[in-house]
Amino acid sequence: MSSERYPDLEGGACTDLAPGIASKYFDADGHKQPFLTKTAKAICARCVIQPACLEAALNRTYPERGVVGGLSANEIRAVKEWDAYDKGLRDNPPKRSRPMVPHYEPSPASEFAAEFRSKADLSFEERVYGVFLDVKQGKYQTLNQAIGDIALIHSQVIEGAQS
Numbered sequence: 001m002s003s004e005r006y007p008d009l010e011g012g013a014c015t016d017l018a019p020g021i022a023s024k025y026f027d028a029d030g031h032k033q034p035f036l037t038k039t040a041k042a043i044c045a046r047c048v049i050q051p052a053c054l055e056a057a058l059n060r061t062y063p064e065r066g067v068v069g070g071l072s073a074n075e076i077r078a079v080k081e082w083d084a085y086d087k088g089l090r091d092n093p094p095k096r097s098r099p100m101v102p103h104y105e106p107s108p109a110s111e112f113a114a115e116f117r118s119k120a121d122l123s124f125e126e127r128v129y130g131v132f133l134d135v136k137q138g139k140y141q142t143l144n145q146a147i148g149d150i151a152l153i154h155s156q157v158i159e160g161a162q163s
């Protein structure tokens with residue numbers, strides 16, 4: 001989570017989450033728990049400091065696993081390897097494929113909060129973000145209820161993909 005790894009960065013969306021919840025998503029092993037990693041990336045996608053957070057991850061150090069700045073630890077390693085190759089600092093292209101570098105796109109929060117449940121055609125990331133907006137606004141009594149909603153959205157997305 002960025003607030004622990006990059007203490008000079010303030011205002012990250014992950015810092016609004018309870019520590020246990022944040023580490024559950026942001027420190028997850030993407031191979032074993034892809035849903036948790038995808039959720040962390042969804043939060044990063046609407047985080048106002050995402051560009052600065054990713055830049056810090058690319059320019060300083062990066063975690064062994066988990067998500068920072070919208071990329072997994074493996075993706076961050078791959079971006080750094082490809083950067084070195086592009087700059088002629090290594091001879092052979094990296095074995096890892098070149099990841100898509102995320103870019104923060106500002107959106108009015110209230111728009112997503114109102115629409116995420118009613119519009120089945122919204123992306124998984126947008127609908128999960130709606131849940132986190134509701135958490136922030138105190139609409140859930142417990143965070144486990146919010147996690148249950150996210151799991152429900154995930155299962156709906158899986159069902160939709162299989163139908």
Ligand code: SF4
Nearest residue numbers: 012014044047053069
């Ligand atoms: S981009 Fe992601 S990891 Fe970085 S501060 Fe924002 S939510 Fe946290």
